[in-house]
Amino acid sequence: MAALAVFAPALGDAAAVPFLAVAGLAFFGIRDGDWFETLALPGDEEAERLYGLVAFALAGGGLALFASIAPVPLPYEAFAAATLAVGGGRLGRELVSPQTADEFPLVAAYVAGGTVAALAGQLLVRLQAPPVAEGVNAAGASGLVVGGGVSVATVGAALPGLIFLAAVAALTAAFVRSLVFARDAHITVILVAFAVWGFIVLAPTVSAPLIAFGLGVTAVLxxxxxxxxxASVPGMLTGVLAALLAVVLGGIGWFVTLMSFYAIGGLASKYRFDEKADRGVAQENEGARGTGNVLANSAVALAAVVGYAASAHVNVPPSLFGFAFAGATATAMADTLSSEIGGLYDRPRLVTTLKPVAPGTDGAVTWQGEVAGLAGALVVGGLAAVGMPLGDAVSGGAIVVLAGVAGMTVDSLLGALIEGDRVGNQAVNFLATLSGAIVAVAVGAAVGVVL
Incomplete structure (x- = not known):
């Protein structure tokens, strides 16, 4: 059913009809028997209705209408990539599930199947493009014309970008699936379609070596x-998606800067974990960071790298987003090391009063933790100075270090003042990284580095 999306360009205004027909058949015509048992998702047996399949079909029909008759239509590539990322992902997972019950290979199969299917869907949609002059592609260059008028040269030039969109679709689908019930494919496909649409609008420049590097390294990491x-499976998916966006939308320097936090911060969480657990200061979930934790520390940086990719569209200096990204990442690194290393030492003091408090108290600091946090900010500042567009390397790196220490301090202050039942640690982490980004941009603008 997901593959029906590739026929949407040919069907035009009638693109929703096949999806609605499947929805009607599944709801009214299949109530039992082998077909029902094959297509039923968890919970469908009790209801004696194929609600999961019907919901997915209706979501596909809605997206088809949006792609064919909306005033601002959803691109057919986004429609095909989204539906096939979900459909191909589910197929990949089902093919592997008889051999293993381990979650990582199942998720890997979902992402691999979704990526291949989403790429195929985009290519098939492109082959239905309106005809162009024989022997000439849409850009006016000579090339062998295939399908509906798209040249081999045109498809080849666009292939790295299509692979990127396919990977984003599959990773986003796997990520959303890990957060909602597995049966809620209708929610997943809608979110993925709009995510892919956003990246189509951004139109990032993607080269074959860059996408090969990004996919290979992020998969290994x-x-x-x-x-x-x-990291947990959802946390791992969040980190992989974030890393892929950093390397493709920003570049190698952005990727290395972000990876320094993921690698060093993750290892710091596991460092002397049993001792920290005995002291009551260990990261929950055996030190494996989940989606909420990863997003709390990375959301500002991700918004910055997307903003950097969109800077040409919004007439904002690209270096502004570079400083925001580096400042947020330096804050996340400094705060993580301060907490993970400082928690191993006795006699912490509350940052607001400097009075001794029990280990694990929100807003408590130790001098060892502060030194570790400063070291983390120095690592990020050094990497950002070398690999990111921060103007002068020395002053840019120094600003990032300052922002990281400032954000770490804000985190401690917020922990002492507002963290508790109503405001959790993840919200505090997000606000701290936001403050680090703001400090980096403000100081950079004040000294004339942000241009």
């Missing part, structure tokens, strides 16, 4: 983080 227990 995702496996390592899961194998070492530094």
């Amino acid at each position: 995702g496996y390592v983080s899961f194998a070492l227990g530094t």
Whole structure:
């Protein structure tokens, strides 16, 4: 059923009809028997209705209408990538599930199947493009014309970008699936379609070596983080998606800067974990960071790298987003090391009063933790100065270090003042990284580095 999306360009205004027909058949015509048992998702047996399949079909029909008749239509590539990322992902997972019950290979199969299917869907949609002059592609260059008028040269040039969109679709689908019930494919496909649409609008420049590097390295790092227990499956998916966006939308320097936090921060969480657990200061979930923790520390940086990719569209200096990204990442690194290392030492003091408090108290600091946090900010500042667009390397790196220390201090202050039942640690982490980004941009603008 997901594959029906590739026929949407040919069907035009009638693109929703096949999806609605499947929804009607599944709801009214299949109530029992082998077909019902094959297509039923968990919970469908009790209801004696194929609600999961019907919901997915209706979501596909709605997206088809949006792609064909909306005033601002959803691109057919986004429609095909989204539906096939979900459909191909589910197929990949089902093919592997008889051999293993381990979650990582199942998720890997979902992402691999979704990526291949989403890429195929985009290519098939492109082959239905309106005809162009024989022997000439849409850009006016000579090339062998295939399908509906798209040249081999045009498809080849666009392939790295299509692979990126396919990978984003599959990773987003796997990520959303890990957060909602597995049967809620209708929610997943809608969110993925709009995510892919956003990246189509951004139109990032994607080269073959860059996408090969991004996919290869992020896949390895995702496996390592899961194998070492530094991230849960949803957390691992969040980190892999964030890393892929950093390397493709920003570049190698952005990727290395972000990876320094993921790698060092993850290892710091596992460092002397049993001792920290006995002291009551260990990271929950055996030190494996989940989606909420990863997003709390990375959301500002991700918004910055997307803003950097969109800077040409919004007429904002690209260096502004570079400083925001580096400042937020330096804060996340400094705060993580301060907490993970400082928690191993006795006699912490509350940052607001400097009075001794029990280990694990919100807002408590130790001098050892502060030194570790400063070291983390120096690492990020050094990497950002070398690999990111921060103007002068020395002054840019120094600003990032300052922002990281400032954000770490804000985190401690917020922990002492507002963290509790109503405001959790993840909200405090997000506000701290936001403050680090603001400090980096403000200081950079004040000294004339942000241009």
